[in-house]
Amino acid sequence: MISDSQVRAEQLIAREVELQNAMWGEGGERSDTANGELLRASMAQMAAVGARREGNLQAFDNPPGIYPQNWSGFRSYGPDIPNLVVAAAFLLQEIARKIRLGESTIRLPRNHATQPYEGYSPEIQK
Numbered sequence: 001m002i003s004d005s006q007v008r009a010e011q012l013i014a015r016e017v018e019l020q021n022a023m024w025g026e027g028g029e030r031s032d033t034a035n036g037e038l039l040r041a042s043m044a045q046m047a048a049v050g051a052r053r054e055g056n057l058q059a060f061d062n063p064p065g066i067y068p069q070n071w072s073g074f075r076s077y078g079p080d081i082p083n084l085v086v087a088a089a090f091l092l093q094e095i096a097r098k099i100r101l102g103e104s105t106i107r108l109p110r111n112h113a114t115q116p117y118e119g120y121s122p123e124i125q126k
Contacts, residue, residue, distance in 0.1 A: 009085075009088075012085045013085055013088045013089050013092060016089035017089045017093065020089055036094075037070070037071060038090045038094035038097065039090070039094045040067060040068050041067060041071060041087075042087045042090035042091040043064075043066050044064045044067035045083055045084075045086055046084070047064040048060050048064060048076070048083070049080050049084060049087070053080070060076035062074075
């Protein structure tokens with residue numbers, strides 16, 4: 001079951017994707033997405049959120065090194081939630097781009113014999 005907070009998070013991400021589509025075209029189909037820029041922008045946004053959580057109050061003053069070199073405008077969108085929403089929307093756009101390219105969407109299961117959980121084992125609910 002999906003919680004109310006998860007529904008709200010999905011709504012925030014969907015709204016950000018709509019905003020990005022309005023700026024860049026449906027599905028983020030702009031010329032600078034082909035070389036992993038959306039993935040790197042997402043990672044940079046998350047890295048800055050993480051750095052700020054660790055006390056670096058200037059985390060958004062300069063883009064992390066992974067931020068696409070040909071992009072401008074790296075900034076904070078406010079508190080953690082809006083910054084994570086932007087990062088998630090960039091990531092969703094990258095996933096959609098890869099689906100459009102025909103990449104596989106098959107998720108491989110965990111092999112418990114070769115990849116056992118150590119310490120904590122999650123409770124799997126079906």
